[in-house]
Amino acid sequence: MFEALQSVAHGFSLAMLPENLMYALIGSLLGTLVGVLPGLGPVTTIAVLLPITYQVGSPLGALIMLAAIYYGAMYGGSTTSILLKVPGEAASVITCMDGYEMAKQGRAGPALAIAAIGSFVAGTLAVVGLTLVGPVFARYAVKFGPPEYFALAVFGLVLASTLSGGPPLRGLCMVFLGILLGLVGLDTMTGDARFSFGILELTNGIGIVPLMMGIFGLGEILYNLEQRGEASLVTKTIGRIMPTKQDWKDSVGPIGRGSVLGFLLGLLPGGGAILGSLLSYTVEKTLSKKPETFGKGNIAGVAGPESANNSAASAAFIPLLTLGIPGNAVTAVLLAALLIQNIEPGPLMLVQHADVFWGVIASMYVGNIMLLILNLPLVGLWVQLLRVPNWALTPIILVVAVLGAYSLRNAWFDVGVLAAGGVIGYLFRKAQIDAGPMIMAFILADLLDTSLRQGLLMGDGNPAIFFSRPMSAVILAISMVVLVVQIFAWRRNAAMLGLVDTQKEAS
Amino acid sequence: MRRGLSPTVISALVMIVLSLAFGYGSYRLGFWDYGIPGSGLLPMLASAVLLVLASILLVQTWREPEGETFRPMPIAALGLIWVYSLLLPWLGFAIPTVIMLFIWVKVVFGRPAWLAALLAVLLTLGGIVLFGTFLDTPIEVWPNV
Numbered sequence: 001m002f003e004a005l006q007s008v009a010h011g012f013s014l015a016m017l018p019e020n021l022m023y024a025l026i027g028s029l030l031g032t033l034v035g036v037l038p039g040l041g042p043v044t045t046i047a048v049l050l051p052i053t054y055q056v057g058s059p060l061g062a063l064i065m066l067a068a069i070y071y072g073a074m075y076g077g078s079t080t081s082i083l084l085k086v087p088g089e090a091a092s093v094i095t096c097m098d099g100y101e102m103a104k105q106g107r108a109g110p111a112l113a114i115a116a117i118g119s120f121v122a123g124t125l126a127v128v129g130l131t132l133v134g135p136v137f138a139r140y141a142v143k144f145g146p147p148e149y150f151a152l153a154v155f156g157l158v159l160a161s162t163l164s165g166g167p168p169l170r171g172l173c174m175v176f177l178g179i180l181l182g183l184v185g186l187d188t189m190t191g192d193a194r195f196s197f198g199i200l201e202l203t204n205g206i207g208i209v210p211l212m213m214g215i216f217g218l219g220e221i222l223y224n225l226e227q228r229g230e231a232s233l234v235t236k237t238i239g240r241i242m243p244t245k246q247d248w249k250d251s252v253g254p255i256g257r258g259s260v261l262g263f264l265l266g267l268l269p270g271g272g273a274i275l276g277s278l279l280s281y282t283v284e285k286t287l288s289k290k291p292e293t294f295g296k297g298n299i300a301g302v303a304g305p306e307s308a309n310n311s312a313a314s315a316a317f318i319p320l321l322t323l324g325i326p327g328n329a330v331t332a333v334l335l336a337a338l339l340i341q342n343i344e345p346g347p348l349m350l351v352q353h354a355d356v357f358w359g360v361i362a363s364m365y366v367g368n369i370m371l372l373i374l375n376l377p378l379v380g381l382w383v384q385l386l387r388v389p390n391w392a393l394t395p396i397i398l399v400v401a402v403l404g405a406y407s408l409r410n411a412w413f414d415v416g417v418l419a420a421g422g423v424i425g426y427l428f429r430k431a432q433i434d435a436g437p438m439i440m441a442f443i444l445a446d447l448l449d450t451s452l453r454q455g456l457l458m459g460d461g462n463p464a465i466f467f468s469r470p471m472s473a474v475i476l477a478i479s480m481v482v483l484v485v486q487i488f489a490w491r492r493n494a495a496m497l498g499l500v501d502t503q504k505e506a507s
Numbered sequence: 508m509r510r511g512l513s514p515t516v517i518s519a520l521v522m523i524v525l526s527l528a529f530g531y532g533s534y535r536l537g538f539w540d541y542g543i544p545g546s547g548l549l550p551m552l553a554s555a556v557l558l559v560l561a562s563i564l565l566v567q568t569w570r571e572p573e574g575e576t577f578r579p580m581p582i583a584a585l586g587l588i589w590v591y592s593l594l595l596p597w598l599g600f601a602i603p604t605v606i607m608l609f610i611w612v613k614v615v616f617g618r619p620a621w622l623a624a625l626l627a628v629l630l631t632l633g634g635i636v637l638f639g640t641f642l643d644t645p646i647e648v649w650p651n652v
Contacts, residue, residue, distance in 0.1 A: 052642060169564055173522055176557035180529045180550060187546040194546055195532050218588070222581040225615065391616035395608050395626060398588075399634040402604070407644040412596040419592040422585060427521070430514035430575045445549075453544040461542065 011358030027065035028370045031072020036079045036382045045073040046333045047212040051404040059341035060356050064363040075371050078115040094277045098301030110243040115306040116375040122259035122307035123368040126314035137322040146454035147466045151475035153448045158479045160437040168487050170433045178438035182445025201413040208336045210405035210417040215435050219425015251303035258307030266315025276312040277305035332443040515568040522561035530554035599649040604631045
């Protein structure tokens with residue numbers, strides 16, 4: 001514990017350097033700015049802004065900026081949920097329910113304030129948890145070999161495919177498609193060029209950043225072209241920002257519970273923030289003395305879920321930094337950013353890049369304070385941004401996306417990848433298929449491939465090695481159980497919905 | 508929605524085609540070479556599983572069409588972006604971008620021509636300044652003559 005505190009103190013000495021403070025501030029501003037804009041979630045925000053961070057001089061500075069963009073976008077996303085009933089990102093869907101009702105009642109100020117304060121408290125508590133739990137994770141992870149990494153990657157992909165919310169079959173299709181696309185390029189073990197068709201740019205693999213910008217950015221723009229009606233912005237003045245005494249009293253419990261729930265779920269790969277906010281809402285509704293007020297402007301319906309999703313967002317850094325396993329599509333992008341900066345996250349990161357590890361954690365404390373300061377007084381400014389019309393906004397995003405994609409390798413080929421991503425994003429959006437599992441699988445494909453083959457080598461070609469080593473056997477067994485349970489749960493829910501519809505028709 | 512080519516059916520067909528293509532490529536790469544797992548091992552496994560899953564999805568969604576119908580404007584916009592991305596290596600950034608943005612604002616969003624032209628030029632210039640000057644990206648602004 002003392003060692004962890006010493007390390008955090010060292011991290012603070014790095015995070016408080018003027019240039020790193022500036023990167024945190026720029027990242028927080030950019031993240032909140034783009035997160036406020038409807039239709040642009042954290043994944044799109046980070047993917048579109050990722051190339052800009054390459055110009056930052058140091059890996060620590062780049063990662064500080066990216067992390068600040070991430071949680072800035074989470075903060076910003078709650079603003080559109082409350083004022084527009086349009087979730088800024090998936091985990092803010094729950095906030096729409098009571099947040100927008102509060103705004104309609106002229107209580108947008110307290111809703112926004114509690115969302116910001118709850119996010120600050122939860123984010124700070126989660127970073128404390130990260131400080132204490134992270135090194136413990138890393139200590140155990142050093143003992144992991146290829147079979148364990150393979151098992152972890154499989155676990156992550158199973159959770160990603162089944163917790164995305166849609167039918168498990170589609171999630172699994174996305175996972176295997178992502179694996180195939182992620183294997184395009186040079187084989188890291190033999191140096192063979194796989195599926196490159198002689199195209200030089202493909203020899204280095206499909207660019208993950210332009211692909212993501214295309215799927216989430218361009219795909220979203222194209223889909224939104226169909227939504228011609230403007231979402232109804234709550235036009236009443238924001239008015240009083242600070243919550244009343246009763247609001248504080250009603251929010252303290254949900255913020256505490258949401259923080260813990262979000263932290264625990266954020267440790268799990270695959271959808272921690274979304275699940276955290278959903279479960280938090282359910283818990284608060286169950287514990288409330290007036291459950292009938294949920295969905296009609298109950299402040300606990302904002303405080304709990306917003307705290308849970310920010311706590312989960314911070315907790316997701318633990319598997320990312322200590323194991324090198326991204327917990328969701330956003331941390332998958334951050335993993336890509338780390339690898340491009342020549343930093344390989346994992347248990348050795350604490351030894352080889354301790355400055356980066358503790359510097360990022362310390363900057364998250366600072367970033368949370370910056371976001372609280374930015375979000376409360378500047379809420380009026382963010383509201384004005386929501387009035388920027390689509391015909392002005394989408395061309396800006398297009399120019400940034402095109403030049404961002406190009407700037408990665410100074411190759412127009414990557415703009416083609418961006419356009420291809422747009423096709424995929426639009427097609428899957430129309431088909432109501434979540435592309436998130438595909439991105440996670442894309443990122444994990446190389447780890448999956450290398451650990452599978454190294455594991456087989458260790459076992460002299462016998463796959464039993466994955467089941468004979470206790471840790472990998474347990475993780476694989478849990479993965480299978482989760483998959484089977486999710487499939488049965490989905491089928492049962494689908495059958496119940498069918499039964500309910502049949503009964504409605506009969507009556 | 509009537510039976511046939513719904514977005515979900517198209518997605519399933521695309522996945523089937525890709526799984527067959529990757530499966531063939533994996534076969535050529537080889538699964539096991541001289542006692543070492545080959546480069547084609549995981550791609551072959553993934554292709555086989557994807558083929559099965561996508562086929563099930565196709566059968567399910569062919570019978571009960573799902574997804575939203577395609578609309579002409581986003582398809583046209585997608586076509587515009589594709590043509591734009593193909594022209595960039597030949598014409599540089601400036602000319603295709605101004606044209607693309609003008610069409611985007613004028614045709615897709617129905618704004619007046621003068622506004623579309625102004626926005627197209629300003630944003631193109633802005634992009635060049637931001638990325639070329641501040642972020643030091645060597646952008647090919649004009650055609651390679």
